[in-house]
Each structure stands twice: as structure tokens, then as C-alpha cells.
Amino acid sequence: MVPQNLRFAETHEWVSLEGDVATVGITKFAVEQLTDVVFVELAKLGKQFAAKAAFGQIESVKSVNDLYAPVAGEIIAKNDAVEKDPTLVSADPYGKGWMVKIKMASKIDYDKLLTPQQYETQIATQGH
Numbered sequence: 001m002v003p004q005n006l007r008f009a010e011t012h013e014w015v016s017l018e019g020d021v022a023t024v025g026i027t028k029f030a031v032e033q034l035t036d037v038v039f040v041e042l043a044k045l046g047k048q049f050a051a052k053a054a055f056g057q058i059e060s061v062k063s064v065n066d067l068y069a070p071v072a073g074e075i076i077a078k079n080d081a082v083e084k085d086p087t088l089v090s091a092d093p094y095g096k097g098w099m100v101k102i103k104m105a106s107k108i109d110y111d112k113l114l115t116p117q118q119y120e121t122q123i124a125t126q127g128h
Helices: 028-034 080-084 087-091 108-112 116-125
Strands: 013-018 021-026 037-042 054-060 064-068 073-078 100-104
Touching: 037 080, 037 087, 080 087
Parallel strands: none
Antiparallel strands: 013 021, 021 100, 037 054, 054 064, 073 100
16 A cells, blocks of 8 residues: 555655655555545745745645645645645555655755554554
């Protein structure tokens, strides 16, 4: 269930790393907890974030939640498609439902993220 090529934040964001650019989205587990995603708002390009700072919001029929940057850096791309069609997040959270690309300030934050095995343990304890 958990992709083995990603790292994860405790707040259920995933990170795919290419060089010093982190692509960020939310996990399938998070999508399932939210149920139907109806709205996504992402920060503007060029905005700088500290690790664990909110970079946007996601709204479902159940709740409104902040999206947290798993790594510090600058937003260099955002997925306008998910703002126009939030169902992409539910349909393909690890693909077309990605949120932002962050040029990392350093790799330190990435190295602190959960491995797939650690994330699987976390979600197992959070019930489903």
C-alpha cells in the first residue's frame, strides 16, 4: 500500500526526491481519512517555507486541513490541476494528485522523514 520509493512526514505528506527538488503530495491513507476531497489551495510560486510550515489547505466533505511542507525551501512548481479538479488527489495521490515541488534549502529535513516501513508502522497504529 505504501510506495517504497518515497519518504513520509508524520502529517501524511509524501516526498519524492530528484536532486534537490522534493515533489510533495498527500498519502493514500490521508485521502482515505479525508474521504471526498472538494477543495485544494496551494501557496504561490517563489514562497519560502520552513519544514512543518503550512503551504496550503485541503478540504473534504468532512474537514478542512492544512498541508505541511515536509522540507524547508522554495516552491518552484505547483500543481494547478489539483486546484481546478481536487478529485485528482483522491484518484491518484502518488501521481497526478501531487501538490508542489520544493527546491530544498538542505537535505537535512529529507533525511529526517519516515521511511516507508516507519510510515506503515505509524498508519497501522492510527487505525483504519
